[in-house]
Amino acid sequence: xxxxxxxxxxxxxxxxxxxxxxxxxxxxxxxxxxxxxxxxxxxxxxxxxxxxxxxxxxxxxxxxxxxxxxxxxxxxxxxxxxxxxxxxxxxxxxxxxxxxxxxxxxxxxxxxxxxxxxxxxxxxxxxxxxxxxxxxxxxxxxxxxxxxxxxxxxxxxxxxxxxxxxxxxxxxxxxxxxxxxxxxxxxxxxxxxxxxxxxxxxxxxxxxxxxxxxxxxxxxxxxxxxxxxxxxxxxxxxxxxxxxxxxxxxxxxxxxxxxxxxxxxxxxxxxxxxxxxxxxxxxxxxxxxxxxxxxxxxxxxxxxxxxxxxxxxxxxxxxxxxxxxxxxxxxxxxxxxxxxxxxxxxxxxxxxxxxxxxxxxxxxxxxxxxxxxxxxxxxxxxxxxxxxxxxxxxxxxxxxxxxxxxxxxxxxxxxxxxxxxxxxxxxxxxxxxxxxxxxxxxxxxxxxxxxxxxxxxxxxxxxxxxxxxxxxxxxxxxxxxxxxxxxxxxxxxxxxxxxxxxxxx
Numbered sequence: 001x002x003x004x005x006x007x008x009x010x011x012x013x014x015x016x017x018x019x020x021x022x023x024x025x026x027x028x029x030x031x032x033x034x035x036x037x038x039x040x041x042x043x044x045x046x047x048x049x050x051x052x053x054x055x056x057x058x059x060x061x062x063x064x065x066x067x068x069x070x071x072x073x074x075x076x077x078x079x080x081x082x083x084x085x086x087x088x089x090x091x092x093x094x095x096x097x098x099x100x101x102x103x104x105x106x107x108x109x110x111x112x113x114x115x116x117x118x119x120x121x122x123x124x125x126x127x128x129x130x131x132x133x134x135x136x137x138x139x140x141x142x143x144x145x146x147x148x149x150x151x152x153x154x155x156x157x158x159x160x161x162x163x164x165x166x167x168x169x170x171x172x173x174x175x176x177x178x179x180x181x182x183x184x185x186x187x188x189x190x191x192x193x194x195x196x197x198x199x200x201x202x203x204x205x206x207x208x209x210x211x212x213x214x215x216x217x218x219x220x221x222x223x224x225x226x227x228x229x230x231x232x233x234x235x236x237x238x239x240x241x242x243x244x245x246x247x248x249x250x251x252x253x254x255x256x257x258x259x260x261x262x263x264x265x266x267x268x269x270x271x272x273x274x275x276x277x278x279x280x281x282x283x284x285x286x287x288x289x290x291x292x293x294x295x296x297x298x299x300x301x302x303x304x305x306x307x308x309x310x311x312x313x314x315x316x317x318x319x320x321x322x323x324x325x326x327x328x329x330x331x332x333x334x335x336x337x338x339x340x341x342x343x344x345x346x347x348x349x350x351x352x353x354x355x356x357x358x359x360x361x362x363x364x365x366x367x368x369x370x371x372x373x374x375x376x377x378x379x380x381x382x383x384x385x386x387x388x389x390x391x392x393x394x395x396x397x398x399x400x401x402x403x404x405x406x407x408x409x410x411x412x413x414x415x416x417x418x419x420x421x422x423x424x425x426x427x428x429x430x431x432x433x434x435x436x437x438x439x440x441x442x443x444x445x446x447x448x449x450x451x452x453x454x455x456x457x458x459x460x461x462x463x464x465x466x467x468x469x470x471x472x473x474x475x476x477x478x479x480x481x482x483x484x485x486x487x488x489x490x491x492x493x494x495x496x497x498x499x500x501x502x503x504x505x
Contacts, residue, residue: 057372058361060433061130061267068268071277073205074123076212077265078285080347083212085219087290089167089319089398090254091297094247100236104298107244111251112291118259118413120283124275125420126266128428133263133355134362135436137412140419140496142445143437149412149452150362153260156405157356158382160257163398164345164352165189165387170320171342174313175335182317186387189342193349194380204265204354208347212289215344218337223296225334226303226326229310233302245477246464251294252481253406258286259413261355300326353379368437406481407459411452414489419448423496443505447495455488 094104122133129136134153138146169185223230266278300322304310309328313321323341327334357375361368424430435441461470464478473479 057368058132058135058358060135060436063130063271066127066130066268066271069270069273070205071269071273071281073209074266074269074278075281075285077205077208077351078282079289080208080212080215081351082286082293082348083215083219083289084344084347085167085171085293085319085323085341086164086345086348087254087293088219088297088300089163090250091294091299092301092319093250094298095234095236095301097247098236098243099239099247099298101233101298101302103236103239103244104247104302105295107247108251108294108298109291111248112255112287112294115252115255116283116287116290118256119262119286120279122259122262122413122416123266123282124278125428126263127269127271127273127278128275129263129431130267130271130433131263131431131436132267132358132362133259133261134359136263136431137416138436138442138445139424139431140415140443140445140492141448142443143439145445145449147363148449149260149408150359152405152408152412153257154356154359154363156257156409157261157352157359158379158386159401159405161193161349161352161356161379161383162387162390163401164349165193165383166391167319168342168345168349169387169391170317171323171338172320174317174320174324175338175342182391183388185342186391187384189345189349190380190383190387192343193346193353194376204350207350211344211347214340215347218340218344219293219296221330221334221337222323222326222341225329226300229307229326230299230303232306233299234305236302240477242464242473242477245479249406249464249478249481252410255286255290256413256481257405257409260409261352261359264355264358265351407456407463407484408452410481410484411455411459411488414455414485414487415448415451415492418489418492419496422493423500441505443496443499444503447492447499450495451488451492454491455484458487459484 091104091108094107095101099107125131125136126133134146134150137149141149165186166182168189169182169187172185172188173180173182262282269278304314304322307325310322310325313325315321317324320338320342324335324338327337330337353376356379357372360375360378361370361372420426432441459480460468462472462476462478462483463470463480464473
């Protein structure tokens, strides 16, 4: 009789017969596919053999394959994902919103420390369930309705990838003094990302183990070169509660979405790995560089108007331009460091892209048959044109994007955590791994979707955005993400109870 682990074994992707003894791969094709697609697939399968690309997709990892015991990888992964210039760009939004360096720093500290709790906790569930984050969500949102949050998660992560590609392109353009366009820079960053995300879990962790080192060296030198000018801050009015909460919403929009992919990076760890260790590695690996670099970004944003050279470079290529101006005293070495800073963004891009490839497989059932690594190519094909378009009005596009993602992800996480703590009693053993792809063994998902949808009756009046300020937000500032999390969780308790009474599951 087959064991649970045997039944959970995932076969290699369609059309591939992998012989591990001879380390060769035979590719079979049908008569239908176009020649171009066949060539791409053949190249992909050759890369599998050469680079030992991860074949497994979204199916739960069997216990016998959860063998990784190097838990420090979790710390270096989160650290490298945030030890780059992306948090600096987010920090610059504070002074641009009218907050002083002091007020911006306090908002960054408080909201990052608070919101990091969500991804740090959900990362601990990966080794115990063997499930990717959105597969675990099926146990509340059901087999088919889960496609809605999966789609939103895909949009969120792809949006972050676009922001990162634009910043990287700006850096490469700035260092070339206009001889290389932002568009070409975006293409370069996107193609290098493709290589890392294509290979999968193992190579991702190897890359992230070292990627943060050149990043921190370059950032420290940049801060040192521009230190004198950073002290020359533009005076700001005393902070209003509405401005503080609106900037806090930006912080939440940066941090909370990590929780929607947290366990994607821990599923191969041994099931008996200490949850406390995973939580601490995830929490401090994510929060520490984010707080430090966002605060640096706030200092940079507050100093730009008082430095004409910085302002001119900022007007030309935004984040890349200001970093080039800060490192100008270092001469040619400074130019080299700007290039290094551009490529440090790959630490974030590669990990996010890896999760995107998994989410593509979960979007609709037919996509599960497509190998995970092939979606890396799809992602880059989407990223390049959209990033080029978004670069024209970067900060406005970034703020409009961030204005939306914090609300849905908070509501989604409220539901997932109530399911885990209330209806699963916080016990990962209550998730049946055989049910992950069987609609007959999973909930309908109506309770989950209804809880999220109904919560927006309170969230919308509590939103404060350029295009909409609700009546509640006019008094309190933006408290939409907090209410989304709390209200969706509270609504889910009775709605899920009714669903369980009707279904028995």
